[in-house]
Amino acid sequence: MAGLSYEPVYGEPGDAPKGKVPWIDDDGHILADSNFIIGYLKDTYGDRLDSRLSGKEQALGHAIKRMLEESLYFVSSYSKWVEDEGFATYSAELFAGMPEEQLRYVPEMVRKRAIEKLSVQGIGRHNRDEVYEIGLRDVASFEELLTDANFLFADQPTSFDASAFGVVGNLRDGPFPSPVRDALQKSPKISAYIDRIRNTYFGDILEAQVCHITSSSKRR
Numbered sequence: 001m002a003g004l005s006y007e008p009v010y011g012e013p014g015d016a017p018k019g020k021v022p023w024i025d026d027d028g029h030i031l032a033d034s035n036f037i038i039g040y041l042k043d044t045y046g047d048r049l050d051s052r053l054s055g056k057e058q059a060l061g062h063a064i065k066r067m068l069e070e071s072l073y074f075v076s077s078y079s080k081w082v083e084d085e086g087f088a089t090y091s092a093e094l095f096a097g098m099p100e101e102q103l104r105y106v107p108e109m110v111r112k113r114a115i116e117k118l119s120v121q122g123i124g125r126h127n128r129d130e131v132y133e134i135g136l137r138d139v140a141s142f143e144e145l146l147t148d149a150n151f152l153f154a155d156q157p158t159s160f161d162a163s164a165f166g167v168v169g170n171l172r173d174g175p176f177p178s179p180v181r182d183a184l185q186k187s188p189k190i191s192a193y194i195d196r197i198r199n200t201y202f203g204d205i206l207e208a209q210v211c212h213i214t215s216s217s218k219r220r
């Protein structure tokens with residue numbers, strides 16, 4: 001999107017500097033967290049995407065990003081850790097190849113810890129209807145903010161489109177069913193937006209990746 005060359009590499013959160021994906025290795029400069037990565041790339045290679053935005057647009061982009069990353073993302077986490085169907089799908093992928101003996105207790109132990117984290121974060125304290133009410137409001141607001149233009153701020157993409165795509169693209173195309181995923185799939189406006197970004201900029205990452213929790217990331 002910014003015209004910088006890169007090689008996508010699949011990584012395990014357990015190997016990441018902060019125990020979460022994504023992180024980058026830019027010629028030996030290792031940096032974690034998409035927000036710090038974007039800041040670093042802007043500082044190092046110039047702000048190729050957002051410099052044309054007004055202060056108000058930058059602020060709106062920031063608010064959209066926070067809504068998606070700090071609210072909707074956790075609703076999607078609920079769908080994969082708390083919901084039985086989501087967890088069954090997730091654990092089949094996550095614990096594939098684990099010895100039978102460990103399979104008897106490890107998945108439930110990991111699930112319990114993840115649910116505790118969701119409670120600490122806050123989303124895990126609500127009942128199912130409330131969780132999806134929160135998510136559906138985020139989706140409705142996001143849809144409202146999309147105009148007839150190709151991207152959030154007219155016809156040129158910004159870093160805020162990259163961030164939004166990371167959350168809504170994975171949620172719509174991921175394997176975890178929920179009313180929020182249904183709402184994203186049913187919205188022609190959001191679907192066209194996701195497809196446009198995926199096809200134009202992320203053709204090299206065709207499938208939504210299931211994020212793996214390794215033993216080292218579990219300890220964090």
Ligand SMILES: N[C@@H](CCC(=O)N[C@@H](CS)C(=O)NCC(=O)O)C(=O)O
Nearest residue numbers: 013019020021022033034035211217
């Ligand atoms: N604020 C971070 C959030 C990253 C994040 O939540 N990554 C998840 C992707 S599934 C992860 O690695 N989770 C592993 C874990 O929580 O142990 C960013 O934008 O980079």
